[in-house]
Amino acid sequence: MRRLLVLGAGTAGTMVVNKLRRRLDKEEWQITVVDQSDRHFYQPGYLFVPFGVYSAEEIVKPRQRFIPDGVDLVRGEVDRVAPGGNEVLLADGRRLPYDYLVIATGVGPQPDQTPGLLDGGQWRKSIFDFYTFDGAVALAKAMEGFDNGRLVVHIVDMPIKCPVAPLEFTFLADAYFRQRGMRDRVELTYVTPLPGAFTKPIASKRLGSMLDERKIAVETDFLVERVDDKTLVSYDEREIPFDLLVTVPLNMGAEYVARSGLGNELNLVPVDKHTLLAKAYPNIFALGDASDIPASKAGSVAHFSVEVFTENFLRHVRDEPMTGSFDGHANCFVESGDGKALLIDFNYDTEPLPGRYPLPGVGPFSLLKESEVNHWGKLAFRWMYWNLLLPGRPIPLPAHMSMAGKHPEE
Amino acid sequence: MPVTTIAGRDVHVDEEGFLTVYDEWDEDLAKQLAAQIGIDLTDAHWKAIRFLRDDYRTKGETATLRRVTVVGGIPTKELFTLFPKKPAKKMAYIAGLPKPHGCV
Numbered sequence A: 001m002r003r004l005l006v007l008g009a010g011t012a013g014t015m016v017v018n019k020l021r022r023r024l025d026k027e028e029w030q031i032t033v034v035d036q037s038d039r040h041f042y043q044p045g046y047l048f049v050p051f052g053v054y055s056a057e058e059i060v061k062p063r064q065r066f067i068p069d070g071v072d073l074v075r076g077e078v079d080r081v082a083p084g085g086n087e088v089l090l091a092d093g094r095r096l097p098y099d100y101l102v103i104a105t106g107v108g109p110q111p112d113q114t115p116g117l118l119d120g121g122q123w124r125k126s127i128f129d130f131y132t133f134d135g136a137v138a139l140a141k142a143m144e145g146f147d148n149g150r151l152v153v154h155i156v157d158m159p160i161k162c163p164v165a166p167l168e169f170t171f172l173a174d175a176y177f178r179q180r181g182m183r184d185r186v187e188l189t190y191v192t193p194l195p196g197a198f199t200k201p202i203a204s205k206r207l208g209s210m211l212d213e214r215k216i217a218v219e220t221d222f223l224v225e226r227v228d229d230k231t232l233v234s235y236d237e238r239e240i241p242f243d244l245l246v247t248v249p250l251n252m253g254a255e256y257v258a259r260s261g262l263g264n265e266l267n268l269v270p271v272d273k274h275t276l277l278a279k280a281y282p283n284i285f286a287l288g289d290a291s292d293i294p295a296s297k298a299g300s301v302a303h304f305s306v307e308v309f310t311e312n313f314l315r316h317v318r319d320e321p322m323t324g325s326f327d328g329h330a331n332c333f334v335e336s337g338d339g340k341a342l343l344i345d346f347n348y349d350t351e352p353l354p355g356r357y358p359l360p361g362v363g364p365f366s367l368l369k370e371s372e373v374n375h376w377g378k379l380a381f382r383w384m385y386w387n388l389l390l391p392g393r394p395i396p397l398p399a400h401m402s403m404a405g406k407h408p409e410e
Numbered sequence B: 001m002p003v004t005t006i007a008g009r010d011v012h013v014d015e016e017g018f019l020t021v022y023d024e025w026d027e028d029l030a031k032q033l034a035a036q037i038g039i040d041l042t043d044a045h046w047k048a049i050r051f052l053r054d055d056y057r058t059k060g061e062t063a064t065l066r067r068v069t070v071v072g073g074i075p076t077k078e079l080f081t082l083f084p085k086k087p088a089k090k091m092a093y094i095a096g097l098p099k100p101h102g103c104v
């Protein structure tokens, strides 16, 4: 028997085992997937929890439900990979040998990496995050109890998963306070290490003016050094006081990646950006957020890359060259408040542009422009995630980005 | 790609003036580039610049600030003192490397 071992049964890991179980002969291939938790969280839902939109039950489901017959789900924490010996060690001492390994353990927020965040006495009192389920639930209470003062939304450093999520949170907070009739009692500030609202120029301009229109102050190029009680302090000694801080802590790959000598300074696995094959080992791939590809860390990227990976993998294990090439395609809805959203569609080489998606001229979605239909698309994504994406069912969207419907000249 | 003349030599640069050809750089050029943005190179500056050059040669990418700190061993605070305001960008500029794309 040949053995495929997948680490992490999140968005990418679950899609991969579903797709490959259908394609790899059961007599010839054993597929195992490891995860430390038996619950699967729909992370895009975390954005809405602080505003009371989703209940916990809507965004958490038993992990086993999404793992197909013929795949072993092992509950355990990965302690290290021994790439020389083609073996994975779990924290409880179990050993799992492999012929091919897929690393799909994602990234997670690490508040301990910024002095004063976790240990300054304000964590979960006036400092919150919404990048974990518990954090989002705790923040919902804080938002409800907040009735005036300075709300600061902050990113420690890039890259983070879903780089638009903190912007979306800011737009939603603005709308939320307006609906409660208290927007004039709240000073909203968006603090980013980037030179603008977003990473790419055209979208950054559009999103930046949306912040202006909503009277949200923006502090750019702000790299936080520490948090002093209720003040953010940057390396160049700027200070931003807050009454409520919603921060996105440094996002890092799993610790075991570092312990196994497989990661970079953020515990991300260096891979070839078109095939996702680890640079250091010919039988290790890294999919989803866990790799160092210069693309957004998003479920859509995981989805499009897994499509390309699946075909490539089938060739790779037959010692044939991998002919598929992932282009960095990302497709993200950006909630903007009041039941509207924008959509951005881009890849390694093309920044988000205005236009229509997926059908030129028709849509139904508008690119880089607010619309209600986009917002419905964002909400519909939750159903698609549980029912189409995770089970690896076909979704009628091409994996590669298309220029059709985009207007570069605007 | 536009060509410009620095220190009496023709070099290839992008729209923002970052060198685009790794081997067109040398230490004399670095001094000129640094002077253009008001920086006088000391040993401490050179340590960072050399780390960036070496790291790029093996990784094919400009190191992020975090990488210079974690792997290169130079505290972020010090980088802000050496290359004020925009250390990642300024270091790349002087080291003759592409602007760090870091963020997507």
Ligand SMILES: Cc1cc2nc3c(=O)[nH]c(=O)nc-3n(C[C@H](O)[C@H](O)[C@H](O)COP(=O)(O)OP(=O)(O)OC[C@H]3O[C@@H](n4cnc5c(N)ncnc54)[C@H](O)[C@@H]3O)c2cc1C
Binding pocket: A007, A008, A009, A010, A011, A012, A013, A034, A035, A036, A037, A043, A044, A045, A046, A047, A076, A077, A078, A079, A104, A105, A106, A107, A130, A131, A132, A161, A162, A165, A254, A255, A256, A287, A288, A289, A290, A297, A298, A299, A300, A301, A302, A331, A332, A333
């Ligand atoms: C607030 C927020 C909003 C988002 N919004 C969107 C959106 O609108 N659209 C979009 O496309 N994407 C969005 N994303 C991003 C998306 O959720 C991630 O990009 C996607 O889940 C990545 O999939 P993954 O499989 O790489 O990692 P994950 O889905 O995070 O899975 C990693 C798995 O590995 C397991 N694991 C980790 N370490 C270990 C270990 N040592 N041992 C065993 N198991 C381990 C974890 O338990 C987890 O199940 C959002 C993310 C957040 C946080």
